[in-house]
Amino acid sequence: MGLVLQFSIAQNLILNAFKSLPFCRNFLLQPLAIKNYAQVVMEEFDIRATGEDIKVSQLSGGNQQKVVLARELAGEPNLIVAMQPTRGLDVGAIAAIHSRLLVERDRGAAILYISTELEEVMAMSDRIAVIYRGEFVAILDAQTATIEEIGLLMAGGIHRG
Amino acid sequence: MPSRYIAGEQNLHGIILPKADLLGGNHWIMITNKRFQLLLPIRSPLIAIASAFIIGAMLILLAGANPITAYTALFQESLTTYFGFGNTLTKMTPLLFTSLGVLVALRAGQFNIGGEGQIYLGALGSTLIGLYVQGIPAVIHIPLALLAGFLFGAVWGWIPGYLKAVRGINEVITTLLLNYIAVNLVSYLVQNPLKSPGAPSPYSPLIAKEAQLPIILPQSLAHAGIILALMAAGILWVLLARSPLGYQIAAVGFNPTAAHYARISVKNTIMLVMALAGGLAGLAGASEVMGLKYRLFEQVSSGYGFDAVAIAFLSRGSIGGVVLTSLFFAALRSGANVMQRSAGVPVTIIYAIQGLTVLFIAISLAVERRIKTQTNAEV
Numbered sequence: 001m002g003l004v005l006q007f008s009i010a011q012n013l014i015l016n017a018f019k020s021l022p023f024c025r026n027f028l029l030q031p032l033a034i035k036n037y038a039q040v041v042m043e044e045f046d047i048r049a050t051g052e053d054i055k056v057s058q059l060s061g062g063n064q065q066k067v068v069l070a071r072e073l074a075g076e077p078n079l080i081v082a083m084q085p086t087r088g089l090d091v092g093a094i095a096a097i098h099s100r101l102l103v104e105r106d107r108g109a110a111i112l113y114i115s116t117e118l119e120e121v122m123a124m125s126d127r128i129a130v131i132y133r134g135e136f137v138a139i140l141d142a143q144t145a146t147i148e149e150i151g152l153l154m155a156g157g158i159h160r161g
Numbered sequence: 162m163p164s165r166y167i168a169g170e171q172n173l174h175g176i177i178l179p180k181a182d183l184l185g186g187n188h189w190i191m192i193t194n195k196r197f198q199l200l201l202p203i204r205s206p207l208i209a210i211a212s213a214f215i216i217g218a219m220l221i222l223l224a225g226a227n228p229i230t231a232y233t234a235l236f237q238e239s240l241t242t243y244f245g246f247g248n249t250l251t252k253m254t255p256l257l258f259t260s261l262g263v264l265v266a267l268r269a270g271q272f273n274i275g276g277e278g279q280i281y282l283g284a285l286g287s288t289l290i291g292l293y294v295q296g297i298p299a300v301i302h303i304p305l306a307l308l309a310g311f312l313f314g315a316v317w318g319w320i321p322g323y324l325k326a327v328r329g330i331n332e333v334i335t336t337l338l339l340n341y342i343a344v345n346l347v348s349y350l351v352q353n354p355l356k357s358p359g360a361p362s363p364y365s366p367l368i369a370k371e372a373q374l375p376i377i378l379p380q381s382l383a384h385a386g387i388i389l390a391l392m393a394a395g396i397l398w399v400l401l402a403r404s405p406l407g408y409q410i411a412a413v414g415f416n417p418t419a420a421h422y423a424r425i426s427v428k429n430t431i432m433l434v435m436a437l438a439g440g441l442a443g444l445a446g447a448s449e450v451m452g453l454k455y456r457l458f459e460q461v462s463s464g465y466g467f468d469a470v471a472i473a474f475l476s477r478g479s480i481g482g483v484v485l486t487s488l489f490f491a492a493l494r495s496g497a498n499v500m501q502r503s504a505g506v507p508v509t510i511i512y513a514i515q516g517l518t519v520l521f522i523a524i525s526l527a528v529e530r531r532i533k534t535q536t537n538a539e540v
Contacts, residue, residue, distance in 0.1 A: 004419050007415065016424070028403050029404065
């Protein structure tokens, strides 16, 4: 897990940027700037907690994942590798994370989405790559791919077209 | 999990409840509610100290004295009389410096039990500046000697930090073993090259007057080292609580993997923290030489480095706690002799009480960890 569980939500949100403005000025952390930033982000990503000073260890898995997402997306990355980002989360949190990743796609970020849930892969993807024995056996268009086709490919069947 | 919340609500007083675990056995675990958890950090050291004193009282009874008289003697002189308090402050100085060093290492998850060796090296560094640099004014000489003490201690702390960060060698072992090297190194130096000419026993010549710390309570032993130690505590508080470096140290201490992913250099942080820890303990050695003894003896420290580990654990990472606990341990040390004289209780009882305090704090930490793993397992 990429979180420091003993840190507050606000402290976790600045993990990638704590040394730079506006969080750090004159060699000192700026609690007010950090607090304001955290409140804005919690609103934007719908992180549900009574305050930004709550420790992340007290959050639900979904809210913890939203903290990770908020932190990593803050730098507007061009490439996002999402490895099972919704594993073990409840339905609401899954929907929130999916829609947020789609926003990033629309912004222009390339997303490699890795999941064991076929429905999830089909709902999220533009293209679906299937790996069998360590190699890509096919790259399908998500619009036309069917579960049966993907299932066959995953089990080593030969790609028809 | 709903069951956990129900258990917590039924149990607002933190009573111990039997709770069936997954294996079917009955585990006695303490359910703590939120209000109770907030009290935990302050509560357990006080309980540990109180329990140690209660058992200490039994030992005093066994020794055939009155515990109340003994405890009164223990604290009355060391805390309420002018000379006694001066003596307490003198003992508090190295304890405070060294415990700050243990504490800062602990923040980064490093267990520094090399305070003793770092004190010896710090004492050596400031002695060298005190002896071989002569004829410069005190305003330069004192900071220079302190800096040397800090740097010598920092090197002694950096070595285990390097071995841990780069070679993966457990710092508990290396800091402990480096103590022996430091003690014997100083012992060799004061018996041979640094030995005062014609001295009956091994000690160095007096350091220059300009390198000596002023006395702050006239006629007593209390020297300016305590002011420096308190300043160090203040600076360290700002560093840990308000600076990006403190944030970085805490992140590495709590979750090195997450810190690594956030492009924080875990290795550099560990080496830096261990050097800082060694430097603080080095200042303890420097202040012993520059403020108290004015020369290097074979025995620089009487176990301050080990008491510091107990102090840092007792204060549970809080700097204010470290200041108070060092004062408490210093009062125990300085009051022990008075207790022996006036109440006829052997000094060793004090060591027993200190040991029991450590034992009880270890128990409370273990209980707490148990609670934490239990609650985590339930989530």
